[in-house]
Amino acid sequence: MVTTLFQSGADGACLVVLERGAVRSYALGAQALWTIGRRTPEHAPDISFDSPIVSREQGEFFASGGQWFYCDGGSRNGTFYNDVKIWAGYRVKSKPVPLSSGDVLRVDRRDASLADPRGVWMYFSAAPIRGVWRYYPLAGRTSTVIGRDAARCDIVQPLAYISGQHARIVARDGQFWLSDCGSKAGTWLNGRPLRKETCLGEKDHICLCDCHFIFADGGLIYNDRGQPSPREQGGDPRQGDVMLRADIRSKKVRDLNGHGEKELIRDVTLEIRSGELIALLGGSGAGKSTLMNCLNGTERSGVEGTVSFRGEDLYKNYDRLKCLVGNVPQQNVLNETLSVEQELRYAAKLRLPGDMSRDDIQRQVDKTLEVLDLQAKRKSPIRKLSGGEQKRVNIGVELVADRELLCLDEPDAGLDPHAKKELFTTLQHLAHERGKCVLAIIHDVSEIDMFDQIVMMVKVHEVGRLAFAGSPAEGRRRFQVTNLTEVYDLVQKEPEKYIVG
Numbered sequence: 376m377v378t379t380l381f382q383s384g385a386d387g388a389c390l391v392v393l394e395r396g397a398v399r400s401y402a403l404g405a406q407a408l409w410t411i412g413r414r415t416p417e418h419a420p421d422i423s424f425d426s427p428i429v430s431r432e433q434g435e436f437f438a439s440g441g442q443w444f445y446c447d448g449g450s451r452n453g454t455f456y457n458d459v460k461i462w463a464g465y466r467v468k469s470k471p472v473p474l475s476s477g478d479v480l481r482v483d484r485r486d487a488s489l490a491d492p493r494g495v496w497m498y499f500s501a502a503p504i505r506g507v508w509r510y511y512p513l514a515g516r517t518s519t520v521i522g523r524d525a526a527r528c529d530i531v532q533p534l535a536y537i538s539g540q541h542a543r544i545v546a547r548d549g550q551f552w553l554s555d556c557g558s559k560a561g562t563w564l565n566g567r568p569l570r571k572e573t574c575l576g577e578k579d580h581i582c583l584c585d586c587h588f589i590f591a592d593g594g595l596i597y598n599d600r601g602q603p604s605p606r607e608q609g610g611d612p613r614q615g616d617v618m619l620r621a622d623i624r625s626k627k628v629r630d631l632n633g634h635g636e637k638e639l640i641r642d643v644t645l646e647i648r649s650g651e652l653i654a655l656l657g658g659s660g661a662g663k664s665t666l667m668n669c670l671n672g673t674e675r676s677g678v679e680g681t682v683s684f685r686g687e688d689l690y691k692n693y694d695r696l697k698c699l700v701g702n703v704p705q706q707n708v709l710n711e712t713l714s715v716e717q718e719l720r721y722a723a724k725l726r727l728p729g730d731m732s733r734d735d736i737q738r739q740v741d742k743t744l745e746v747l748d749l750q751a752k753r754k755s756p757i758r759k760l761s762g763g764e765q766k767r768v769n770i771g772v773e774l775v776a777d778r779e780l781l782c783l784d785e786p787d788a789g790l791d792p793h794a795k796k797e798l799f800t801t802l803q804h805l806a807h808e809r810g811k812c813v814l815a816i817i818h819d820v821s822e823i824d825m826f827d828q829i830v831m832m833v834k835v836h837e838v839g840r841l842a843f844a845g846s847p848a849e850g851r852r853r854f855q856v857t858n859l860t861e862v863y864d865l866v867q868k869e870p871e872k873y874i875v876g
């Protein structure tokens with residue numbers, strides 16, 4: 376559902392807790408306040424530890440206005456928040472710190488680089504973390520490889536954007552060293568891209584795209600993406616988790632005519648879930664393309680505000696997360712002399728990890744042809760395809776890389792009503808059956824009920840503003856129309872009246 380930001384923003388947050396090699400995770404949304412502390416016969420905090428260095432009232436997590444905070448409860452040892460100690464005094468509550476995905480909280484007596492066997496560790500994520508958390512012991516192994524290829528890896532993450540062999544940890548001189556195996560998507564260590572082999576320190580955080588690993592207690596704690604979490608397994612893809620959350624206060628560009636700045640869009644807050652097909656509507660120049668490029672991260676400069684992708688700041692982590700986002704431009708980017716299959720094979724080679732085998736690439740191509748209903752055309756030269764078929768191949772170029780979020784700028788331009796409907800059926804299938812999030816800028820609303828949500832932009836005093844976000848049925852109620860085409864005229868006449876936020 377597209378909702379205004381922070382009405383339900385706090386519900387998906389999760390906390391992963393580590394104590395003596397044992398991992399637990401908590402869905403924080405179940406309650407607004409969680410106490411943490413040492414368990415005693417008389418005292419049972421919501422998140423409890425056995426460690427003697429944790430105080431009985433160590434601290435608390437609480438949600439306020441859709442944002443999660445942590446404050447130290449006046450503990451003996453204080454709490455490290457991303458390696459900065461927060462402590463206001465014994466039995467004095469600290470000032471709350473706002474939490475965002477990737478924040479690490481520790482109770483530790485030692486410096487962060489040393490293992491304190493009594494230390495406890497907590498990892499916050501604003502969105503549910505996919506997969507199941509596991510512990511993989513490294514002790515006794517000289518080399519451990521993480522990657523997609525089950526035959527060549529010890530820890531397997533079967534995701535298209537993960538390289539066959541992606542990262543390696545070797546044991547040397549009693550320590551563990553991490554290196555990237557020349558992967559396409561890269562390896563990140565504590566938020567920074569890994570450039571050379573690096574010695575791992577206790578509680579280091581390793582990321583391969585959106586797969587998380589924590590080096591702790593002589594092993595790796597990680598979210599096993601080959602195993603869908605109970606939530607992912609049972610759920611209707613249309614009731615998916617929040618994929619994108621945007622709180623854009625303003626997007627400005629340098630004014631090409633003068634020396635000042637030009638504001639293109641203002642105050643857009645949105646929440647978009649996996650499994651949804653979303654139409655981005657509005658008159659010409661209302662800021663649709665600008666908004667879409669802010670949401671997919673291709674236009675990051677001049678944006679005041681935040682866009683998060685599954686709870687992680689998309690702009691700060693763009694290089695790591697960009698492999699999950701596909702942008703399909705309005706103009707087809709196809710080599711018309713190639714056959715459909717050849718085009719998709721080239722696109723796959725360009726976008727997918729370099730060590731993907733021919734068979735694996737072919738599997739991706741076949742899957743894409745099937746999803747786009749293009750099997751019968753696989754050998755046809757692109758120039759001989761209809762406009763609608765070409766549009767589908769254009770989408771396939773991104774889809775072949777298994778993107779999670781697909782952004783399409785006017786994919787229906789130039790298509791007749793029948794081809795348009797077929798294209799929207801394909802997009803609907805991608806969202807509803809494959810759990811993708813599909814965001815498309817469209818002008819013609821004759822098939823609008825095929826979309827789950829609409830986002831409407833309106834130009835007010837030369838600035839793009841949000842006029843509506845919700846389902847087509849809610850849109851009709853809000854604007855009191857039976858046909859949404861009438862909305863264009865309505866908002867054109869009195870644009871100010873419809874501004875949201």
Ligand SMILES: Nc1ncnc2c1ncn2[C@@H]1O[C@H](COP(=O)(O)OP(=O)(O)OP(=O)(O)O)[C@@H](O)[C@H]1O
Pocket residue numbers: 628629630631637639657658659660661662663664665666839
């Ligand atoms: N780099 C830029 N510098 C100055 N103005 C810009 C720039 N990019 C976009 N604009 C202006 O911002 C406004 C919004 O542009 P945008 O392309 O987002 O509109 P749109 O809703 O996608 O329109 P259309 O339906 O015509 O594609 C327009 O008035 C456009 O001229």
Ligand SMILES: [Mg+2]
Pocket residue numbers: 663664665
């Ligand atoms: Mg546009």
